[in-house]
Amino acid sequence: MSQPIRVLVTGGTFDKEYDELSGRLFFRDTHLPEMLRRGRCRLDLAVEPLMMKDSLDMSEADRRAVVERCRGCPEARVLITHGTDTMADTARALHGAAPGKTIVLTGAMIPYAFGSSDGLFNLGSALSFAQVLPPGVYVAMNGRFFPGDRVRKDRSTGIFEELS
Amino acid sequence: MSQPIRVLVTGGTFDKEYDELSGRLFFRDTHLPEMLRRGRCRLDLAVEPLMMKDSLDMSEADRRAVVERCRGCPEARVLITHGTDTMADTARALHGAAPGKTIVLTGAMIPYAFGSSDGLFNLGSALSFAQVLPPGVYVAMNGRFFPGDRVRKDRSTGIFEELS
Amino acid sequence: MSQPIRVLVTGGTFDKEYDELSGRLFFRDTHLPEMLRRGRCRLDLAVEPLMMKDSLDMSEADRRAVVERCRGCPEARVLITHGTDTMADTARALHGAAPGKTIVLTGAMIPYAFGSSDGLFNLGSALSFAQVLPPGVYVAMNGRFFPGDRVRKDRSTGIFEELS
């Protein structure tokens, strides 16, 4: 039987939508449940929206809330959906904060609501890494996983890379 | 640096398209490269189309060709895209055939060319399992992984389950 | 104020879906209401499903039912969604059958449920022609309108053309 995974939703490009009246991108509800249905996902998941924020707008208090929730939730495996811009910062804040737990952060470069999103690929990837990687903090992007304390997003290409 | 993965394409629902002249589903080229681009995948992959078949039409010779290629390819990690109907049969045929290699089979319930496909989720999942699972044969579907010799698809629900 | 339009649904590629258990295309409910919502359509429409059939499976009785409904409905303007293969046959059967009414047939080459469907384009086109063309029977496909008694679908290209 698969082990339970806590899914903490923080917003990010993943969940952005287009507001047809203002012409701006905004957050409404998370698309996670719809994405999991589409992936015919049969894992034992507890989806918990923590906040709906562009990761550039996350404060230190927001980041602490994420850390606290990872520490406090009963599950030993945690997936965090997160904006890509400061994903590496949150990963670093989580480093060493929840010993014995496997924590995986993922996000998307294109909103799921757009036809061409990478979100479904990343979600499938991150949930899989969350099941089998040993305790630690990881970023799952570009089909790969990175150690949470040695990863950065290259802003000019949008690609994640491991710091040496 | 990520380890190289051989991706063997055999067809399946994954790659089916709609023929607007005949009104039937058919195979043309594999969608794998487009799906990998959309997932912004940065793994070291060698994509190799072996055949383009509905898995109900796979012969014993087809299945032997898959086994031979898994054995013969230089990579220690292999992903096979496959129709879901006989995926478990091919997994069983692979059991014990390529010792020391991690082989993951995946597919889709809905063609990728349809808006609502689960293919991108499954591809992200299978590529992730292929990187971290120990040597053996696995089926990656529904966000989970199953031992290749103890899995079946429930035809009435389309869900994969582990045999006890 | 816009005049009321009767929309008769007969099935066709428009409304086909993919059955993920059998791997076959089938009919369930019509997608017309969803398509009209997506087009933000504000016309005074009465949508009436008459049958859900591949137009190759339409019998003479089916065709008579369409003719009767066009004659009997209270609206002076009628849109018929129809499979493309025998759309020209039904158009011919309607010729002269409902004097004083503007009747437009349309369909799709690709099911709406597939990302790449032409259905939304054709629906917008047909509804517009239905509002402004004088009484008569027309086929609306490929952005054009054709007289219902002088049109055929070129089976080798899928394109509609006017008979001279």
Add this chain to the structure above:
Amino acid sequence: MSQPIRVLVTGGTFDKEYDELSGRLFFRDTHLPEMLRRGRCRLDLAVEPLMMKDSLDMSEADRRAVVERCRGCPEARVLITHGTDTMADTARALHGAAPGKTIVLTGAMIPYAFGSSDGLFNLGSALSFAQVLPPGVYVAMNGRFFPGDRVRKDRSTGIFEELS
């Protein structure tokens, strides 16, 4: 045979894309050719990009350029793709400017690049009205056509309505 139609592209929501590096919406190339292919459109069209602008950013000079091009192009039928926010303003500027020509403006509430766009519906509708309406200036939105000098967009609902 269908009469030639000039298609003037000015940008608008129709053509907006998501910039995955900045997280902002922007313009690159027009999606018109792809949309026409998807609609299997067989009209005699001359597509001409005039500018790529959010209609809130259109200047008086921009609007004059549109009027001049409508007047100067050889075709008697013109389609203009335009942002919805000031579409009614441009329609008014065109009023009486090109006697003998049928000019239709259309746009979209959701970018075509998003899965849920109304753009394809509106394009099919506007091209159809452009073929059959008598000389004059019209806005084609919500499946309807409006006289260009008596139309406004209700900003609170996004719906177009005729002024009495």
